Amino acid sequence: xxxxxxxxxxxxxxxxxxxxxxxxxxxxxxxxxxxxxxxxxxxxxxxxxxxxxxxxxxxxxxxxxxxxxxxxxxxxxxxxxxxxxxxxxxxxxxxxxxxxxxxxxxxxxxxxxxxxxx
Numbered sequence: 133x134x135x136x137x138x139x140x141x142x143x144x145x146x147x148x149x150x151x152x153x154x155x156x157x158x159x160x161x162x163x164x165x166x167x168x169x170x171x172x173x174x175x176x177x178x179x180x181x182x183x184x185x186x187x188x189x190x191x192x193x194x195x196x197x198x199x200x201x202x203x204x205x206x207x208x209x210x211x212x213x214x215x216x217x218x219x220x221x222x223x224x225x226x227x228x229x230x231x232x233x234x235x236x237x238x239x240x241x242x243x244x245x246x247x248x249x250x
Contacts, residue, residue, distance in 0.1 A: 162249075165242050173235055181231015182224050190223035 168176060194215065195205035202209045 162242065162245060165238055169239070169242070176235050177228060177231035180234065181229070182227040184227075185230050186223040186225075186227020189227070190219045193223070194219050 197215070198207045198212075199205045201207075
């Protein structure tokens with residue numbers, strides 16, 4: 133019984149990013165994406181792509197770089213300010229592209245599934 137409950141749990145952000153999975157909760161994902169898309173394209177791209185994904189990757193890549201170069205992920209040796217600004221710019225741009233691609237893919241899948249339901 134516990135194993136079944138564990139399989140059914142999915143955070144809402146996971147559902148929105150994995151829209152094209154096929155299982156019995158298809159209707160819930162359609163409703164969830166309909167609510168998310170009402171917030172708007174820009175808000176989705178900035179919150180999911182730039183802040184969540186891009187922010188995580190910026191912190192992760194900086195930590196790995198600092199650990200490899202200086203032996204500690206918290207090291208401020210070298211030109212840390214420049215690396216922080218450069219990483220923030222690069223990962224914000226890549227996060228924007230990622231968020232935009234997720235939005236476009238989910239919109240395409242949403243339109244296809246809405247057409248099959250009607």
